Amino acid sequence: MSVISVESNNIEVFPVRNAKQLDIFIRLPRLIYSHFPDYIPPLDFEETSLLHPKKSAFFRYGTAQYFLAYKDNKPVGRISAQVDPNALRQWKEPIGLFGALDAIDDAEVVQQLINAASQWLRKHGMEKIRGPYTLNVNSEAGTMVKGQKDPPMIAMPWHPEYLGKHIESSGLSKVMDLVSYQMIMGDKARKAHKIPSGLKMGSGRLGNITTRKLNMKEISRDGEILRQLYNDAWNNTWGFVPLTPTEMSVLIRDLKSMLRPENYVLVEQNKMPVAVALVIPNIYDLSKNIGPTPSLLGWAKIGYRVLRHQIQSARVILLGISHSIRDTAMGALMPSLVIDELFNRGELLSYKMIELGWILEDNKGMRNLIERIVPEPCKVHRIFEAKLHY
Structure with a gap:
């Protein structure tokens, strides 16, 4: 050596x-x-x-x-x-x-x-x-x-x-x-996040906009939709490197046991994907008080927590808006609609806190939207x- x-x-x-x-x-x-x-x-x-x-x-x-x-x-x-x-x-x-x-x-x-x-x-x-x-x-x-x-x-x-x-x-x-920002779920954050009055996906002016959850039986297909939309959304931003099919398959492999349909937000316009977000459960909640090298009893506790979904926090790791609508009024509104959808799923997801990050420091549009709810970043890398x- x-x-x-x-x-x-x-x-x-x-x-x-x-x-x-x-x-x-x-x-x-x-x-x-x-x-x-x-x-x-x-x-x-x-x-x-x-x-x-x-x-x-x-x-x-x-x-x-x-x-x-x-x-x-x-x-x-x-x-x-x-x-x-x-x-x-x-x-x-x-x-x-x-x-x-x-x-x-x-x-x-x-x-x-x-x-x-x-x-x-x-x-x-x-x-x-x-x-x-x-x-x-x-x-x-x-x-x-x-x-x-x-x-x-x-x-x-x-x-x-x-x-x-x-x-x-x-x-x-x-x-x-x-x-990164910590969004505490609840009425206070919901009130701070305001979208224009009368706008609701699937009705009125947004009648052609629908959202759906993760299809666990077609998780690989939905993962590929997520990958393609994420790559389309962030291409040409600083430091971007396309997410590969292999990386997506490994991500799905590692997270599949923890994911629920509600963790995946896919927004479609006229049945075409235009926005996506993936919320991943915080594995530290599963391993709390167990340690990095679980015993057989420790693994049993983790398995029980997974089955009972005893997870208090999560992180939005992938969020993207398609280039096809990015420079339109709908594109400007879409991040707000996605966050609103996360609030709508609050009872199903049952997370007390969702961390939004990481976000490039010069992404003023996304930061301004989030800082209406959370004024300051909690973490900087x-x-x-x-x-x-x-």
Whole structure:
């Protein structure tokens, strides 16, 4: 196993080469963040699905290398470096990615990890480094710079406050913030969300607008509708990379047991899909007080909670409005109608809180709509970038 970065102050960075090292890589955040009272580790199977080369959808088309940092022979940090051909085609720039960056409060550890990732990306012909993305743009994104004390949310990474500062001191600069909002369900939020009087989908002026739920017997078909509409809606926005059929199939595989028909909002105009939203249950509610590695009894409790749908919170992860109506009056109204539909399903979904995110900080239209209900973001995740010097 060769050393990738230069040894400094007893810090060494090694590429992950075997199963034992991969296991350390996957579990490392739990080891180094365990003393933070606000950190709640995700379930091991979630992290394995996200990062293991045999489980992750990314490795079916992308290339990546994992690295571990050691200080005084103890693992103290990790990082991934990856080349995503889908991102290269979309961005038309040789931008390599980094992700899964977690470390102790040591600026030099972070510096050496970023050096290792940068060196690997240079060898693969990249001219810029951008991230963190774990492992691609459509998965976990950004370093948390605000919201550490808020409840954890599915597919939203947690980081201590120092990490973003250490990334900047390593020579990377902010390129975009991703913001999230917590919408507390109930009458107060419903009253704050106002749509023009007399407008109701399926009647009057909106007689040709209908909505439907997820068809569990045709979940793959509905997933493909969601994928195509999402890609159509967000094409040409900053950092967008199309969601692939493989990624959608893996998403469905991982979420199918938790989804109910009400979690899927499909809006059709004259029976043609024009808007979509997917609300995913917060798996942290299922694993509460059980821990990242459940026992048989722990798994039984999770299974019972799934069957009883004992979930208090959820996240809107995919929301899109078709280009066919985006620049019309109907397109401007559609996000409000989708949110209104979520309120209408309140009794069926029974969530006390729905997190809306992440949203690009410069998406003023969406932010203005949400901030009528929720004035301030609850969480901010930051994307960094730098040129790679040869």
